[in-house]
Amino acid sequence: MRPIDGRGVPRVNEIRFEHVWKMFEGNAVVSDLNLGIRQGEFLVLVGPSGCGKTTSLRMLAGLERPSHGRIWMGDHDVTDVPTGQRDISMVFQSYALYPNMNVYKNLAFGPKVRKEPRATLQQRIHEVADMLGIRHLLDRSPAALSGGQRQRVALGRALIREPQVFLMDEPLSNLDAALRVQMRAELIRLHQRLENTTTVYVTHDQVEALTMGDRVAVLKDGVLLQVDTANDLYEHPESVFVGEFIGSPRMNVVPGTLEVTGDNIFVECLGLRSDLSHELAGRLVASASNGPVLVGIRPHDLHIKGESSNEGPVMPVIIDICEHTGTEIFATVETGGMKLIARLPRSPTPQAGESIEVAFNRDRLHLFDVTSHESLLQREAQREHITIATSEPVEEVEVLKS
Numbered sequence: 001m002r003p004i005d006g007r008g009v010p011r012v013n014e015i016r017f018e019h020v021w022k023m024f025e026g027n028a029v030v031s032d033l034n035l036g037i038r039q040g041e042f043l044v045l046v047g048p049s050g051c052g053k054t055t056s057l058r059m060l061a062g063l064e065r066p067s068h069g070r071i072w073m074g075d076h077d078v079t080d081v082p083t084g085q086r087d088i089s090m091v092f093q094s095y096a097l098y099p100n101m102n103v104y105k106n107l108a109f110g111p112k113v114r115k116e117p118r119a120t121l122q123q124r125i126h127e128v129a130d131m132l133g134i135r136h137l138l139d140r141s142p143a144a145l146s147g148g149q150r151q152r153v154a155l156g157r158a159l160i161r162e163p164q165v166f167l168m169d170e171p172l173s174n175l176d177a178a179l180r181v182q183m184r185a186e187l188i189r190l191h192q193r194l195e196n197t198t199t200v201y202v203t204h205d206q207v208e209a210l211t212m213g214d215r216v217a218v219l220k221d222g223v224l225l226q227v228d229t230a231n232d233l234y235e236h237p238e239s240v241f242v243g244e245f246i247g248s249p250r251m252n253v254v255p256g257t258l259e260v261t262g263d264n265i266f267v268e269c270l271g272l273r274s275d276l277s278h279e280l281a282g283r284l285v286a287s288a289s290n291g292p293v294l295v296g297i298r299p300h301d302l303h304i305k306g307e308s309s310n311e312g313p314v315m316p317v318i319i320d321i322c323e324h325t326g327t328e329i330f331a332t333v334e335t336g337g338m339k340l341i342a343r344l345p346r347s348p349t350p351q352a353g354e355s356i357e358v359a360f361n362r363d364r365l366h367l368f369d370v371t372s373h374e375s376l377l378q379r380e381a382q383r384e385h386i387t388i389a390t391s392e393p394v395e396e397v398e399v400l401k402s
């Protein structure tokens, strides 16, 4: 039996997209989306512009009908349920406040239209206004509010409905950088206060996604590539795209070669040959084969030689450009005609044109299939033996179980 909330409304246990497609003019803008969102979860849909985030959210809201597939809220198939009958509230990038109504009236508008009881309305408006810190603004018109204040009123309008599911589409993108950071924190706090409310949040900003989401779903060209916690997305990208999209600065991805010699596994890239660390060797997928691969090295893992205990071979590079972030410096460096981004210490201050020696952390390489661009590393070292396919007779390589 489904749990019942304080208003006698059955609670939505889980939201599920089941094989959902959306076609516009014969083009699939969402392709076979399968995604479960847990009750109370803050799930972020992230991806570059045009990847289908908003369309997915609009299908969940009932503003678009899937071309194929079903959408479930708990055990209720809502695919054909009109927006008004789904227990959801939406906040969009545009605040959509009524300019001729003050804040109080803007907050009261929805409940009045829905003919909700008036007796408790004032108290609810005050509660929501207190929660958002806008009680002192109730008499103001939207024109007399700052961007952040308007955004809070828009949130208040969604909150007053006490939804089970909150849908937010880039709600912070109109705010300046400082306010965006502040509102991010406020939204997380708000979500924590509204214990069982599920939030689905759309953004193209991977920093916003990583800082806010309990889990983050990465979309590209209408396809869901990976859904994971922020940490797992960063540590275990399942594809080159996720590796490059998540993390700033962007992951360096260079061509390389995987090579098995006797009991050892080597990676050759950037003109250097390095044996694969025990940890990574234990995580190689069974299908990994001798031959070309793509090697991912995060800028945080490419540093001045001598900085990490498990370094690969030293690489001479020339500094091209330095970007100061305040706490560290990321430098574009050149080696063998290739440009890479490396993290350098602030002191001594690196200079453009300077020759330095850098090395990568051998434990933190990422390996991808050169054709499918999928990761060749599984998350845990589980197998005691891995078999590396070679053009010669198959070799079995002993790998310690970690």
Ligand code: ATP
Pocket (backbone or CB within 6 Å): 024, 025, 029, 047, 048, 049, 050, 051, 052, 053, 054, 055, 056, 204
């Ligand atoms: P953004 O971050 O730019 O908002 P998005 O990931 O949210 O992008 P969507 O708005 O879902 O992307 O759009 C996905 C694709 O579907 C885009 O190519 C867009 O042009 C197309 N699209 C969206 N709505 C329609 C429509 N009503 N008719 C035709 N094409 C549409």
